Amino acid sequence: MWKNYLKTSFRNLRRQKGYTLINILGLTSGIVASIFIFLWILDELSFDKFHIESDRIYSVMVNSERPDGIIDTYPANPSRLKETLVNEIPEIELATQYSFESAVLVKHKAEGFNEIGIYADPNFFRVFSFPLVKGSVDNIQNKLNSIFISEDLAIKLFKDETSLEKTILLGQDQELTVAGVFKNIPDNSSLQFDFVAPFDLYLQENPWMQNWASGGSRTTVLLSENSEIPTNKIANLIQKNCTECTSQPFLYPYHKLRLHGEFENGVNIGGRIQQIYLFGIVAIVILIMACINFINLATARSGSRGREVGIRKSIGANKSELVIQFITESILVSWIALIVAILLVQLLLPFFNQLTGKNLALDLTNPIFLLGLVSITIITGVLSGAYPAFILSRFKPISVLKGDNRSLLKGQSLRRILVIAQFSTSAILIVGSIAIYQQINFISNRNLGFNKENIIIIDQNEGIVKSYDGIKNELLHLPGIENIAFGGNSIFSVPITTNDPVWTGKSENSNINFKIYRCDEAFIPTLNIPISNGRNFLGTQDASNYIINKKAAEAMGLDLETAVGTELEMWNGKGQIIGVTEDFHNDNLKFDIEPMIFMFSENLGSHYFIKVSNQASMAGLIDQVKGVFKKYNPEYPFEFSFLEEVFEREYQNEQVIGKLALSFTIIAILISGLGLFGLASFTAERRTKEIGIRKVLGASSKSLSLLLCSDFAILVFASLLIGFPIAWYLIREFLSTFTFHTEIHWTLFFFTGLLMLGLTFLSVGYHAIKTAWSNPVNSLQNEE
Template identity: 70%
Template sequence: MWKNYFKTSFRNLLRHRGYTLINIVGLTSGIAVSIFILLWILDEVSYDRFWPNSDRIYSVMVNAKMPDGSISTHPVPPANLKEVLADEIPEIEAVTRYSFETDLLIKNQIEGFKETGIFADSAFFEVFGLAFSRGNPGKLNSIVLSRELAEKLFPQENPVGKTINLNQKQELTVTGVFEDVPENTSLQFDFVVPFELYLKENPWMENWQAGGSRTAVLIRENSEIPNPKIAGLIQNHCAECTSSPFLFPYQKHRLYGEFENGVNAGGRIEQVYLFGFVALLILVMACINFINLATARSGSRGKEVGIRKAIGANRSELMVQFVLESVLLSWIALVLAVLLVHLLLPFFNELTEKTIKLHLGSPIFIAGMLLLTLLTGILSGTYPAFVLSAFNPLRVLKGDSRSMLGGVSLRRVLVVAQFAASAILIVGSSAIYQQITYISERNLGFDKENVLVIDQNEGIVKNYAGIKNDLLQLPNISNVAFGGNSIFTVPITSSDPVWPGKPEQSNISFKILRCDEGFIPTLQIPLREGRNFVGVQDASNYIINKKAAEAMGLDPEEAVGTELEMWHGKGQIVGVTEDFHNDNLKADIEPMIFMYSENVGFHYFIKVSGKASINTTVAQIESVFKKHNPDYPFEYSFLEEEFNREYRSEQVIGKLALAFTLVAILISGLGLFGLASFTAERRTKEIGIRKVLGASAGSLSVLLCGDFALLVVTSMVIGFPLAWYFVDQFLSDFTYHTEVRWSLYLVTAIAMLGLTFLSVGYHTLKTAWTNPVDSLQNEG
């Protein structure tokens, strides 16, 4: 019986090649998109599950009460909190402190490499369960390396017991080699150095009011999370502190790492939900095509059903037959989709900046694909099977075609739903693209073009004067500057500044940026009043932006000369800049204070000008750094690249949304093309009669296009308001955003109607140009 079902299914698919091709292309596109998104989601949810006890690892977070009463959440508790947690909280099995990832110079006896590592105490390996292939964690003046770094530094040698130099400061002995940390882990490092060395260089971290490092704990099995017990630990040891610690699951940082006013507000999980919904939507659109085409061609299979029922086939057997055809189509589409994913995966990885692999042998992947395909086939085939198997054999065999034309209303509803979804995707992806374009083209208030950014290291700090002097001798270098932080998202804020007339209960926070005299001219930040820094004589003087002057209650034009006391002591405001964006465009421009510094910070900025090749100029810059700083590899980025990184998530969403929109349009267009073909075929006699009575091909085309155009217009009436809502929600996250004009909706409407007229008009004209005599003779 099953053999007969399969044989009949194959024959039907081969007999109706156009119908089969349309369905296979649509289902292949839908399944391929679903596989891509499934792979992306699996990669996202797998983050930080590499650690053996990942379900018991918790980060120590801090809710810090700000002067204005708001709560800021961050992962940098006081370093002293470790011992208190270990001594006073019995539910905690182990506690570790570790630094943020840092790039340092590591040298063997021959050459040096700039590598990423962390400072961590010995409990780090117990908490995270890091596996060692050689040796074990050491104590003071030791270092452990990843397998990859060990092979890089000591190829084909046992590195344990070898000595390496760290950052031109310390000689350390390699005591162990650990397994490489996978890419789907938030914490990326290739070496671990004892935390005691970090504390030695940063003694201020032992103050209860200071942060600077991270803390993680391992909770005992079957223990409750002791958040109520630890909430007051900081204040118990620091009366003036206003921070409250709590534990947050480590494996949730990737997807749920955003907090608003002390409350978890989600994070990347919203993207997971969004793309999961899009995958389901596109797959359903492909299934809609199958349902529409299957029910539309029900008339051509009416006699088949009638004959099979007449010779004894029951309804359940017919339903199995038709569902099997759908499942068979899905299997064919699955094979093609997997092949398509395999071919396009490198482009997908480049688009999403991932290294996802297609594990065809993975039981989870195989089970997921089988289930996805089976559900797709059943979803696509159940309703058509229900409709086709319900035909009355007597009426069908007598030629009563009305009994074979069911499902018209449903087809109309499905076409409307399909094009409404397409309208939402088209408007949504266009709006995201407009916002990304708006961000990249917006005047930030400073010049980010042709500015090289070089990270600070010990060699540059020691030789900065010589490096700067030699760089300024190059013909295409106009300025060289030091800047403490990224100009785009200045992270340091303070309410400490004191000025004449400051209210006692003032809670105004100012962004603080340390820089030298070259910073403002290098980035061409306009000075509104006063002057720039001129050197170390301005060590206790300050420059503010216009917004800071207004926040202090000062007239920006008269603020120069006003006394201001800050971390460098009492000084004066010597300059006022125009306002410029000093944060992500999701936030407003903040009051800001420049403090003079030549080395407290992280970055150097080099402004390239002139008409010479940028590659030639970079090579000249590299030669200067190699001359004064030969031990460190020369690494740089462009300030514009740093800016683009701030919006990487939005860029990925925009690119994926565009790709998914194109697939949705393809599926909708294919469905409309196939449906128009069957509609024109069904109305062949009507078209022939109208043509005999004098109707032109154009008028016949308008007649048939009108029915489909009405459905598409209805879909836009439904889809456009929903699209406007989703776009408004997306743009509301940005303080500065583009305006989505009515013209976007007009262009989308024209495009959708144009697709409709092309798809339907082609079949209508093809039928209208047929000799009406043939139409009237052949129409049964």
């Protein structure tokens, strides 16, 4: 029986080659998009799940209440908290403490590399599943001179030599012995590093972390099996040891941090998981659009299969057998589309990886992935074929064989509804993807209040600090170098905030938070930050003086004239405000400009900023700059980036989302166009005789072409009326997450409408013109 179903299905598909090709192309496009989204979602969901006890691993987070009542949530906590957790919370089986990742010079003999690493205690490799290929975790116990390195770093440092017990230099003066080699960290680990040094060594260099009010490290715990999260026992551990502290620790599942890591006022509000939901919905929508094509084309050509159904029923075929036959035909098309889709995905996967910054692979041996593919194929086939199968199987054989075609012409209303739904979805996707790109362009082109062009950034290290004066003098003598400055972390998102500043007239109840940025006297001129009143730093003579922005002056209750000269006490001691800058963006554009204070510093920071003239030849100049740095700092590899690149990385996630949205929108448009093309073909075929009569009566080819196109144009207009309000609402919600954003302009909807109409006329126009220009004699001779 099944053999007969398959043979009949193959015959029908071969007989209707054009119809089959359109369906396969539409379903292939939908499955390709679904596979890419499925791969991306699987990768995102797999993050940090590879740890053997991932369900029992919890990160220690801290809720810290500001004076204004706002609660900040972060993973940094006091270093003394770990020991307290182990001693006082019996539900905790193990706890490990480790630093944040940082780039440090790792050197063996004459060769050195800047590598990302962490400092961790011995339990790190017991809590997390980062397996060792050489050495033992016990080797790190209470040893300050041991280090663990990755397989890749071992190869870089020692080539084919044995790495164990070899000595390497970490930074400028830490000589450590390799105690073990661990497997390279998998891509789906949110924690990425190439070496693990003893945490006690880090603690010795940063004794301030012993203070209960500080937070310079991370703590992760492994709960005992079947134990509940001891929330109440943990909440007061910091305040019990620090009466002035407002921080409250809590446990949060470690594997959820990547996707559910955003908190607002102490409450989890999601995070990247919203992107998973978004693109999961997009995948489902695109598949449904491909199924709509199948349904529309199958019901449209029902007249050509009516006699087939009538004959089958007259010789004994029952309704269930016919349903199975048509669904089998649909699933067969889905399987063919799947095979083509897999080939296309394999071909396009490198481009997709480049687009998303991932390293995805099409693993057909993965049972989850394989089950997903089979499920997508069968569900798509059943969804596509179910409705046409039940419609066709209900035909009455007597009526059909007598030539009564009224029952065969049913379903026009449904086809119109499905076309409207399809094009409404396309309109939403088009408007949405364009809006995302407009916001990205708005961010890229916005005047930030300072100059980010032609500025080279070089990370600070001990070698540069020791020779900075010599490096700076030589660099300034190079043609093309305008200035060199020293500053702190990212100027685009200044991380340090405090309410410590004290100024004349500050009220006792003041709870204003200020962003703090350390820099030298060259920083403000190098980035061309305008000073509206007062002056810049002059050097070490201003070590205890401060510069503020207009927002800070406003927050302090000072006007521009009285602000300069006002006494201000901060971490550099008592001093004066010597200058007020214009406001500039000192945070992500999702947030407002914050009050900010510049503190003078020549070495407490992390970056050097080199301003290059517009006329300079960048490639040659980089080589000259490298030569200067290697002359004074030969131990360290020369690495650099551009300030513009740092800015782009700040919005990398939005850029990826925009590119993915545009890519899947193009696929959705392709599917809609294919469906419309096929439907127009059958519509034109069905109306051939009507067109012939109209032509005989004097209708022109132009008017007949417009007549055929107008039916579909009305459907597109209806879809725009439905899609545009939904698109407007979704765009408004997206843009509302940015304090600074582009506006929703009417031209966005106007050009989207033109694009949709253009797609309609391209899809329908060919068949309309072909039918309108055909000889009416041929159509009127046809006795169908």
